[in-house]
Amino acid sequence: MEHLTLLIGVVIVTALVFDFTNGFHDTANAMATTISTGALAPKAAVAMSAVLNLVGAFLSVQVAKTISGGIIDEKAGVKPEVIFAALVGAIVWNLVTWLAGLPSSSSHALFGGLIGATLVAVGAHGIHGNAIVMKILIPAVVSPFVAGLAAMLATRVTYRVGRNADPEATSKGYRAGQIASAALVSLAHGTSDAQKTMGVITLALVTGGMVAPHSDPPLWVILAAASAMGLGTYLGGWRIIRTMGKKLTDIQPPQGFAAQTAAATTILASSHLGFALSTTHVVSGAVTGTGLGRQGAVVRWGVVRRMVLSWLITLPAAGLVAGGATFVALQGGWGVLLVGLLGLAVCAGSWLVSMRKPVDHTNVNDIDELVPPRQPAAAPAFDAFAADPALTATIPAPQPNATRKEAAL
Amino acid sequence: MNIDWSALASVAGVSLVATVGLVGLFTLGIVGLSKQQQSARTTGYAAFAVCAAAVAYGLYLIAG
Numbered sequence: 001m002e003h004l005t006l007l008i009g010v011v012i013v014t015a016l017v018f019d020f021t022n023g024f025h026d027t028a029n030a031m032a033t034t035i036s037t038g039a040l041a042p043k044a045a046v047a048m049s050a051v052l053n054l055v056g057a058f059l060s061v062q063v064a065k066t067i068s069g070g071i072i073d074e075k076a077g078v079k080p081e082v083i084f085a086a087l088v089g090a091i092v093w094n095l096v097t098w099l100a101g102l103p104s105s106s107s108h109a110l111f112g113g114l115i116g117a118t119l120v121a122v123g124a125h126g127i128h129g130n131a132i133v134m135k136i137l138i139p140a141v142v143s144p145f146v147a148g149l150a151a152m153l154a155t156r157v158t159y160r161v162g163r164n165a166d167p168e169a170t171s172k173g174y175r176a177g178q179i180a181s182a183a184l185v186s187l188a189h190g191t192s193d194a195q196k197t198m199g200v201i202t203l204a205l206v207t208g209g210m211v212a213p214h215s216d217p218p219l220w221v222i223l224a225a226a227s228a229m230g231l232g233t234y235l236g237g238w239r240i241i242r243t244m245g246k247k248l249t250d251i252q253p254p255q256g257f258a259a260q261t262a263a264a265t266t267i268l269a270s271s272h273l274g275f276a277l278s279t280t281h282v283v284s285g286a287v288t289g290t291g292l293g294r295q296g297a298v299v300r301w302g303v304v305r306r307m308v309l310s311w312l313i314t315l316p317a318a319g320l321v322a323g324g325a326t327f328v329a330l331q332g333g334w335g336v337l338l339v340g341l342l343g344l345a346v347c348a349g350s351w352l353v354s355m356r357k358p359v360d361h362t363n364v365n366d367i368d369e370l371v372p373p374r375q376p377a378a379a380p381a382f383d384a385f386a387a388d389p390a391l392t393a394t395i396p397a398p399q400p401n402a403t404r405k406e407a408a409l
Numbered sequence: 410m411n412i413d414w415s416a417l418a419s420v421a422g423v424s425l426v427a428t429v430g431l432v433g434l435f436t437l438g439i440v441g442l443s444k445q446q447q448s449a450r451t452t453g454y455a456a457f458a459v460c461a462a463a464v465a466y467g468l469y470l471i472a473g
Contacts, residue, residue: 056471059471059472060471060472134413138417142417142421146420146421146424146425147424149425150424150425150428150429151428153425153428153429154428154429154431154432154433155432157429157432157433157436158432158433158435158436161433161436161437161440162436162439162440164440165439165440165443165444166443169442169443170439170440170443173435173438173439173442173443174439177435177439180464184464184467184468187468187471188471191471254436257432257435258428258432261428261431261432261435262424262428262432264467265423265424265427265428265431265467266420266424266428268467268470268471269420269423269424269427270420270424271470271471272470273416273419273420275416275420
C-alpha cells in the first residue's frame with residue numbers, strides 16, 4: 001500500500017473534470033427531444049436527468065471493470081502520467097465539440113484518449129486491439145442504424161395507430177411517454193458513463209498501488225463520479241441539446257417518444273449483451289430515424305453529415321491530443337505541469353468563446369435566431385451549423401404547445 | 410479477428426421488436442384512454458400495464 005501521491009490526486013481530479021464534461025455533453029441524449037417538443041421545461045428536464053444520472057451511477061459497477069481491465073492492458077506499465085494525459089485529451093475534445101454544438105461521443109473521446117496515450121507511452125502491446133474492434137468500433141457503426149431503423153418503424157406505427165384519435169386527448173399520453181422514456185435513457189447513461197470515470201480512477205489507483213488489480217471501485221470513487229456527472233448534467237450542454245432537438249429534424253411529441261424508446265431499448269439490449277455503446281450515437285440515430293418515419297418531416301442531411309464526420313474523427317482526434325500530451329507529460333514534473341496548464345487554458349478559452357454567443361435554457365429552442373438576416377458584422381460564433389442555409393429554409397411551424405413552453409421559460 | 414455476429418444480430422432484433430412493440434402498445438393505450446367506451450378504456454389500461462412491466466424489466470436489466 002502506497003500513499004496517495006500528488007500525481008494520483010491530480011489524475012483523480014482530472015478524471016472528475018472529464019466526468020463533468022461527459023455529463024453536460026450528454027444531457028442532450030436523454031433530454032433534447034423532451035425539451036424541443038416542450039414535454040418538460042428545459043430546467044426541469046436537466047434537473048430530472050441529473051438526478052437519474054446520479055441514481056444510475058449507483059446501480060452497477062460492471063462497466064467500470066471493463067475499462068480498467070478491458071481495452072488497456074493493466075500490466076503493460078501504464079503510469080499515472082499517461083492516464084492524466086489521456087484524460088486531458090478527452091476533455092479537450094469534449095469541449096471543442098461542445099463549442100461546435102456537435103453531439104460526439106464522450107465515451108469515444110475517453111477511449112481515444114486512453115488508446116493514444118497508451119500507444120505513445122508503452123506501444124501497441126499495451127492495448128487490446130481485438131477488444132477495441134469488437135467492443136467499440138463495430139457497435140459504434142451498427143448501433144445508430146439499429147436505433148434509427150427501430151425509431152423509424154416505431155414512428156410509423158404510432159402515427160398509424162393514433163391516426164383517428166383526437167390529438168388534444170392523446171397529447172398528455174405522449175408527454176408522459178416522452179418523460180418516461182427519457183428517464184430510462186438518463187438512468188442507463190448514469191449507469192454506463194459514470195462508471196467509465198470510476199473505471200479510470202480505479203485504474204489510476206491500481207497503477208499507484210493503492211488498490212489491487214481487478215477490484216471494484218471504492219465507495220468514495222462511486223460517490224465522487226456520480227456527483228460530478230450529475231452536476232455536469234444539470235449544467236446542461238445547451239448547444240448540443242439544440243442540435244439534437246431542433247437541427248437534425250423537427251420533432252413532434254409522438255416522434256420524441258418513439259425516438260427515446262428506440263434509444264432506451266437499444267442501449268439496454270446491447271449493454272445486457274456486453275457491448276459498450278455510445279449513448280450519443282444511439283440517440284442521434286434514433287432522432288434521425290424518427291425524422292424519416294413521419295410523413296412531411298425534414299431530415300437535414302447537412303447536419304447529419306457533419307455529425308457523423310465528428311464521430312469518425314473523435315477517437316483519433318482525442319487520441320492524437322492525448323498522445324502529444326503523454327509525450328510531454330513523460331518528460332518529468334514540468335511536463336505534467338505544462339499539460340495541466342495547457343488543459344486549463346483550453347477550458348478557459350472554450351468558456352470565453354462560448355460566452356460570445358451563449359446558448360442556455362432560455363434560447364435552446366430558437367434556431368431561427370442563429371442566422372440573423374442583417375448582421376454581417378456580428379462576431380463569428382464558433383458554431384458548426386451557424387451558416388447552414390437549410391436552417392433558414394425550414395423554420396419549424398409553430399407547435400400547439402408553444403404557449404406552455406413560453407410560459408415555462 | 411473474431412466478430413460475434415450472432416450477438417450483434419440478436420441485439421438488433423431485440424431492439425427492433427421491443428421498440429416497435431412498446432411504442433405500438435403505448436399508442437394503443439393512449440388511443441384507448443382518449444375514447445369514451447368502457448371496452449376501449451379497458452384495452453388502454455391493459456396496454457399500459459404491459460408497458461409498465463416492460464419498463465420494470467428494463468430497470469432490472471440496468472441494475473443487473
